[in-house]
Amino acid sequence: MAAKSLREIRRAAAAGIGSRRCFSGDAAAAAAAAAGVAEGKVGGGAGKEVNLFTAINQALHIALDTDPRSYVFGEDVGFGGVFRCTTGLADRFGRNRVFNTPLCEQGIAGFAVGLAAMGNRAIAEIQFADYIFPAFDQIVNEAAKFRYRSGNEFNCGGLTIRSPYGAVGHGGHYHSQSPEAFFCHVPGLKHLRTLIPWDKETVEASVSKTGKLLVSHEAPITGGFGAEIAASITERCFQRLEAPVARVCGLDTPFPLVYETFYMPTKNKVLDAIKATVNY
Amino acid sequence: MAAAVVLLRRLRGVTAAPRRAAAALPLTTSVRGVSDSTEPLTIETSVPYKSHIVDPPPREVATTARELATFFRDMSAMRRAEIAADSLYKAKLIRGFCHLYDGQEAVAVGMEAATTRADAIITAYRDHCAYLARGGDLAALFAELMGRRGGCSRGKGGSMHLYKKDANFYGGHGIVGAQVPLGCGLAFAQRYRKEAAVTFDLYGDGAANQGQLFEALNMAALWKLPVVLVCENNHYGMGTAEWRASKSPAYYKRGDYVPGLKVDGMDVLAVKQACKFAKQHALENGPIILEMDTYRYHGHSMSDPGSTYRTRDEIAGIRQERDPIERVRKLLLAHDFATTQELKDMEKEIRKQVDTAIAKAKESPMPDPSELFTNVYVNDCGLESFGVDRKVVRTVLP
Numbered sequence: 001m002a003a004k005s006l007r008e009i010r011r012a013a014a015a016g017i018g019s020r021r022c023f024s025g026d027a028a029a030a031a032a033a034a035a036g037v038a039e040g041k042v043g044g045g046a047g048k049e050v051n052l053f054t055a056i057n058q059a060l061h062i063a064l065d066t067d068p069r070s071y072v073f074g075e076d077v078g079f080g081g082v083f084r085c086t087t088g089l090a091d092r093f094g095r096n097r098v099f100n101t102p103l104c105e106q107g108i109a110g111f112a113v114g115l116a117a118m119g120n121r122a123i124a125e126i127q128f129a130d131y132i133f134p135a136f137d138q139i140v141n142e143a144a145k146f147r148y149r150s151g152n153e154f155n156c157g158g159l160t161i162r163s164p165y166g167a168v169g170h171g172g173h174y175h176s177q178s179p180e181a182f183f184c185h186v187p188g189l190k191h192l193r194t195l196i197p198w199d200k201e202t203v204e205a206s207v208s209k210t211g212k213l214l215v216s217h218e219a220p221i222t223g224g225f226g227a228e229i230a231a232s233i234t235e236r237c238f239q240r241l242e243a244p245v246a247r248v249c250g251l252d253t254p255f256p257l258v259y260e261t262f263y264m265p266t267k268n269k270v271l272d273a274i275k276a277t278v279n280y
Numbered sequence: 281m282a283a284a285v286v287l288l289r290r291l292r293g294v295t296a297a298p299r300r301a302a303a304a305l306p307l308t309t310s311v312r313g314v315s316d317s318t319e320p321l322t323i324e325t326s327v328p329y330k331s332h333i334v335d336p337p338p339r340e341v342a343t344t345a346r347e348l349a350t351f352f353r354d355m356s357a358m359r360r361a362e363i364a365a366d367s368l369y370k371a372k373l374i375r376g377f378c379h380l381y382d383g384q385e386a387v388a389v390g391m392e393a394a395t396t397r398a399d400a401i402i403t404a405y406r407d408h409c410a411y412l413a414r415g416g417d418l419a420a421l422f423a424e425l426m427g428r429r430g431g432c433s434r435g436k437g438g439s440m441h442l443y444k445k446d447a448n449f450y451g452g453h454g455i456v457g458a459q460v461p462l463g464c465g466l467a468f469a470q471r472y473r474k475e476a477a478v479t480f481d482l483y484g485d486g487a488a489n490q491g492q493l494f495e496a497l498n499m500a501a502l503w504k505l506p507v508v509l510v511c512e513n514n515h516y517g518m519g520t521a522e523w524r525a526s527k528s529p530a531y532y533k534r535g536d537y538v539p540g541l542k543v544d545g546m547d548v549l550a551v552k553q554a555c556k557f558a559k560q561h562a563l564e565n566g567p568i569i570l571e572m573d574t575y576r577y578h579g580h581s582m583s584d585p586g587s588t589y590r591t592r593d594e595i596a597g598i599r600q601e602r603d604p605i606e607r608v609r610k611l612l613l614a615h616d617f618a619t620t621q622e623l624k625d626m627e628k629e630i631r632k633q634v635d636t637a638i639a640k641a642k643e644s645p646m647p648d649p650s651e652l653f654t655n656v657y658v659n660d661c662g663l664e665s666f667g668v669d670r671k672v673v674r675t676v677l678p
Contacts, residue, residue, distance in 0.1 A: 076519045079588060102489035102525040103456045103517050131455060134492070170375030172438050174405075174454030253656050257376055257438040258427035262652055 056085045074125025109135035116156035129165035144188030176255040178219035211242030221249035243280035246273040315345035315617035325550035334539035337557040341549040345617040355385040358409040378439040379406040383577040386604035388413040390551025402450040402463045403482035405440035414447040418637035423644045430644030457490030467507035478506040478562045486517020504566030508558040514576040532571035545572030546602040
């Protein structure tokens, strides 16, 4: 399992939803690279390249180490989590700060909102992004709008929900999805420096230079975050674009069990789109 | 109008579902010498039932030599199929997520013995044996596990998504606890159609802590739905022991106002008796919880070795003392209904049938690539998708 998930985690990126600050350059850069929407500076400030799971693990260590009011919890995180991202945390910081929850995503999210509302840094894990939907209401209605609807009296700004998303090669229907676009549509939620806010300036500078843009993500193409990027860049760079913005994304089908590569924005599809853009 | 006619026909089809066939599995095993007697016989359950706001059924269970032999055969076939699935997964012929049922066979088989195919069954993702118990075909099972065209979901569902409509098996659901409210919906429909049938709504001890379960319980009790909530307590919700995750691991009591029964889920006769009792109760009084005290030998899924959160001694101890197949083997031998050799021959025959089914499944081709786009909607929705070569492989979703 460990060896396999190491391989898998390189591809299954982590989508951080809502964060007061970035924990480390490494984690942010790795998440950015994995999200596939920005040119991440892999390696970050530390200068040493680590894979995503190590970056997350290090970031969680830093968070727990530097802030005594931070907590990590979720399904099976006590023994390291199914992707091993929480390895060593319970041993080092104790089971009062790193603990397993029952299998209850809605409860986990709501509990995290309450914990954060008391001024703590609540870092909740939803084991797979595909499992996040039972928690959707807590995230979208309770967490995102707490500050706004209380006129800034309360907030859950210390809340981070971490959840691995994306295809692993054979995950099938419930272990492969990329639900990021749902959450980007909710004012009040912030993604780890990758999507909300996404780095428009960097992308715009690149498009100004090349006149071309290709956006790619694993989520289905319709209503995906790629549409937002394409629209924004068209607004900002209309005169400088030399070809239509290309989108290479997942198909508008449920994530399939077999023929995953047909669904996915594979390198061949990307290459084909690059050619079409360059030769436009 | 045409649609209405089709629907009516389907409804009739469901209503007219045949009574349970004698054997759950379409196996032809009959080893000479194993008793086929239908003479009534009474056997006491391993332990007394524990009950919550209901009088438990008696411990004495009526059975026959023939039934015991059928139980032995069905459970052995399930065990063999799961062990074969384990090998196929390790050989990368099965991909995706795969959750094995070995250890828990008595629940599926005992429940099947107490129900008819007009009763509905719905479960989560540990569904291979529920499918087999409902008369599912071994080759169709393996084909589905391998994502082949011959699979029971045409290779589109995989391990977690097995279904069998003609036997009212509603699958096969991937999110912990999500199937439980669905089961209540099925039960409502059954009562509305005035069918004398119930829904067996299965979930695990992990799912018992999901909020959805309590929403479903309240609806079921409020509307007196004919639903039997079966908590298959294998004592570990993924990698977390029940006592770490549940304030009260007495799941049969957690319905509060809903009666409950705790059953030795490793004793197929106790399961049968409890399910019969619960079905009657559900038809007359509404929902009831059956907590099946059982055990999974494998880890939660294939990526869990199942040994980090429990000891090997614990697993070995259960195998030694509570194994559901061994229990029936002992009964058959103690009553002289079969000899050791006869039962071994039966297992050998089962092994052969499983191997044949796997060979057949392997011959089944992959689904046609166009299947990617089918069944997303009932009709053409006009959405466009494209393949690697965007100019040629371009399709409108059918």
